[in-house]
Amino acid sequence: MSMLTAGGGGNGSGRRRRRARKAPMSEINVTPMVDVMLVLLIVFMVAAPLLTVGVPVDLPETQAQNLSTPAEPIMLTVNNLGLVFIGDDEVTLEEAVAQVNALTAENEDQRIYVRGDTSADYGSVMEVMGALSAAGHSKIGLVTSQEQAQ
Numbered sequence: 001m002s003m004l005t006a007g008g009g010g011n012g013s014g015r016r017r018r019r020a021r022k023a024p025m026s027e028i029n030v031t032p033m034v035d036v037m038l039v040l041l042i043v044f045m046v047a048a049p050l051l052t053v054g055v056p057v058d059l060p061e062t063q064a065q066n067l068s069t070p071a072e073p074i075m076l077t078v079n080n081l082g083l084v085f086i087g088d089d090e091v092t093l094e095e096a097v098a099q100v101n102a103l104t105a106e107n108e109d110q111r112i113y114v115r116g117d118t119s120a121d122y123g124s125v126m127e128v129m130g131a132l133s134a135a136g137h138s139k140i141g142l143v144t145s146q147e148q149a150q
Helices: 003-006 031-049 093-103 122-134
Strands: 074-078 084-086 089-091 112-116 140-143
Touching: 074 089, 084 093, 084 112, 089 093, 093 122, 112 122, 122 140
Parallel strands: 074 112, 112 140
Antiparallel strands: 074 084, 084 089
16 A cells, blocks of 8 residues: 555556646737727827818907918908909909919918908808919918907
8 A cells, every 4th residue: 555655656646647728718818909999099180180171261250369470471352342352453363373373482381361351252252262272272361350349
């Protein structure tokens, strides 16, 4: 009896010890999923402003303060009859675009302001802004007068 217990041959704990099988992992590795979600979040945050279509428009009367501009902007005016002016000179829409192109030839980032009379046709103001935008000008704004405090 002492031989069986001393050698350890009866209970299988000697050389023939079995390795324990690895149990399947019950945890899900979420690190790759978090990485993908963060990349998608960044992509959508960058792409979302590019998906908006339109021209930034200021309302006719605002309480906003005047913007300080380093360079003298180009002013186009649309009166109540739909006529287009650059400064005090009346021009056609094609001439206006050609003159603006000539004035901004040196500086592509030159700001262009469109002044529209309150009784002017909305379509005529948008036609001027659309023609300028189609000519490649991206910094177009509308000029408003400040709202009077009552």
